[in-house]
Amino acid sequence: MLPNTDFLTGRKGLVVGVANDQSIAAGCARAFRASGADLALTYQSEKAKRFVEPVAQGVDAALFMPLDVTDPAQMDGVFDMVAAKWGKLDFLVHSIAFCPRDDLHGRVVDCSQDGFGLAMDISVHSLIRLTKRAEPLMTDGGTILTVSYHGAEKVVENYNIMGPVKAALEATARYMATELGPKGIRVNAISPGPLQTRAASGIDHFDELIEDAKARAPMHRLTTIEEVGAMAACLVSDFARSVTGNTAYIDGGHHVV
DSSP, rough: OOOOOOTTTTEEEEEEOOSSSTTTHHHHHHHHTTTEEEEEEEEEEHHHHHHHHHHHHHHHHHEEEETTTTTTHHHHHHHHHHHHHOOOOSEEEEOOOOOOHHHHHGGGGGGGHHHHHHIIIIIIHHHHHHHHHHGGGOBTBBBEEEOOOOTTTTTTTTTTHHHHHHHHHHHHHHHHHHHHGGGTTTEEEEEEEEOOOOGGGSSHHHHHHHHHHHHHSSSSOOOOOHHHHHHHHTSSGGTTTEEEEEEESSSTTGGGO
């Protein structure tokens, strides 16, 4: 658990992609709040709201808003509410990924054009759309964080088309870091090891992936969402003010083996 500190006191953050209390974004939100930040959270749909609302309540979210990233009007509405509430934004967390089931479970060479386009739109271009709207609110600089996975760099069995998608996400983060650096806006990716989240459960043979991670990682255990949150809190703070364009692994060393 992240100790109660205050190094984010006064900072305002928007966390997009909380699915439930065990999701990576939830771990990040709790770490931000424990460090003193004020937060806005979003939920994807009315169906998802009941799973996300306890997280929002647990972090005393100042704003709790619907956001389907494929809906430009909803996206505009979120940032309008952030601007009205705070007049600024210090950090944004993007923890969103999606691929149609048939395309996710098939070979890369068999991925449909529509499936690839949808995976790239929701998993990658949504980061661009969010950042475009966050930039004007980061008048004193800020931080953008996105969530990747080791399958972006190395071939991970059964990760399939999400490997190229996450590779595109990491490349996008690097290019935006270069573009936004002169404004004091940093862009980084965090790359946790395998976690028992709802999103990850859609991967074929995920239990085998979990056991392999435990066996091969130098620390011989899985990462926790609390540990991911602790790294995220550091990255959006002044402790990491010279860190940008980076992919930070939080995986017990699994990526080096």
